[in-house]
Amino acid sequence: MIELIEKYFPQLSEQQREQYTALGSLYPEWNAKINVISRKDIDNLYEHHILHSLGIAQVIQFTPGTTLVDVGTGGGFPGIPLAIMFPECKFHLIDRIGKKVRVANEIATSIGLNNVTFRHAGIEEEKQKFDFAISRAVMPLPDLVKLVRKNISSKQHNAMANGLLCLKGGNLEAEMAPLRKRLLDFDLKDFFKEEYFETKKVIYVQI
Numbered sequence: 001m002i003e004l005i006e007k008y009f010p011q012l013s014e015q016q017r018e019q020y021t022a023l024g025s026l027y028p029e030w031n032a033k034i035n036v037i038s039r040k041d042i043d044n045l046y047e048h049h050i051l052h053s054l055g056i057a058q059v060i061q062f063t064p065g066t067t068l069v070d071v072g073t074g075g076g077f078p079g080i081p082l083a084i085m086f087p088e089c090k091f092h093l094i095d096r097i098g099k100k101v102r103v104a105n106e107i108a109t110s111i112g113l114n115n116v117t118f119r120h121a122g123i124e125e126e127k128q129k130f131d132f133a134i135s136r137a138v139m140p141l142p143d144l145v146k147l148v149r150k151n152i153s154s155k156q157h158n159a160m161a162n163g164l165l166c167l168k169g170g171n172l173e174a175e176m177a178p179l180r181k182r183l184l185d186f187d188l189k190d191f192f193k194e195e196y197f198e199t200k201k202v203i204y205v206q207i
Contacts, residue, residue: 001024001045001046001047002017002020002021002024002046004046004047004050004051005020005046005050005051005054008051008054008058008191008192009054009057009085015087016084016085016087018111019084019111019112019113020050020081020084022110022111023045023050023080023081023107023111024045024046026107026110026111027042027045027049027075027107028042028045030075030103030106030107031075034099034100034102034103036074036075036076036100036103036104037049037075044196047194047196048196049077049081050077050081051081051192051194052077052078052136052167052188052196052197052200053077053078053079053080053081053082053136053167054078054081054082054085055078055167055186055188055191055192055197055200055202056078056082056134056165056167056202057082057085057086058186058188058191058192058202059165059186059202059204060158060159060160060165060204061159062086062089062131062132062158063157063158064088064089065088065089065090065157066086066089066090066131066132066157066158067089067090067091067092067129067130067131067132067153068082068089068090068091068092068130068131068132068133068134069091069092069093069094069123069126069128069130069132069133069134069148069151070082070091070092070093070094070133070134070135071094071123071133071134071135071138071144071147071148072094072095072096072123072135072136072138072139073093073094073095073100073101073104074095074097074100074104074136075100075103075104075107076093076103076104076107076108077136078134078135078136078167079091079093079104079116079134080093080104080107080108080113080116082134083108083113083115083116084111084113086115087115088115089115090115090116090117091115091116091117092116092117092118092119092126092128092130093116093117093118093119094118094119094120094121094122094123094126095120096120096121096122097120098120101118101119101120104118105118123147123148123151124147126151127151128151129151129152129153130151130152130153131152131153131155131156131157131158131162132152132158132162132163132164132165133148133151133152133163133164133165133207134164134165134166135164135165135166135167136166136167137166137167137168137169140175141164141166141168141172141175141176141179141203141205142175142178142179144164144166145164145179145205145207148164148207149207152164152207160204160206161206162206162207163182163204163205163206163207164203164204164205164207165202165203165204166202166203166204166205167200167201167202167203168200168201168202168203169199169200169201170199172185172201172203176203179205182205182206182207183203183204183205183206184203184204185201185202185203185204186201186202186203186204187200187201188200188201188202
């Protein structure tokens with residue numbers, strides 16, 4: 001199903017192509033041992049997880065040297081697909097469930113992904129500063145903004161000001177309302193034609 005990724009990102013290098021392809025066997029293999037993706041959803045790995053993670057790459061092209069923290073990464077989403085897409089950026093993947101961090105770490109090592117680091121912890125414990133926090137439906141937006149504020153650096157070098165980029169779905173009006181003045185939302189159906197993306201968004205909050 002690498003074709004699905006190439007359909008929207010035709011400029012992939014040979015190494016990126018190989019890394020995305022490898023995820024197709026590594027995730028089902030690991031998922032059979034440690035459940036990081038719902039068993040019934042593993043067949044939709046490329047559409048629901050890898051391509052969904054890359055929705056963020058449709059909204060912003062990170063400049064080389066950008067640092068990102070993936071809050072509640074689970075099995076490595078959106079961090080691993082984005083780390084493949086942006087090899088010149090540094091990603092720190094954090095989750096409070098140790099076995100999920102282990103799976104993400106093993107998969108990253110298997111594909112030779114050397115721009116990622118991992119931590120078994122809650123974001124509350126993380127002291128480092130990053131340009132962006134990224135996340136996939138971990139908690140309500142206002143709560144997430146409060147938690148990551150301390151981790152966002154004031155040095156700017158991207159087209160968007162530093163902040164939070166979050167993948168979300170469903171009705172988000174109530175969550176977005178308190179943050180409206182510094183929030184932008186992007187419909188993924190404008191970028192990806194598959195039905196799954198009909199109600200999915202990338203939410204950007206400037207911090």
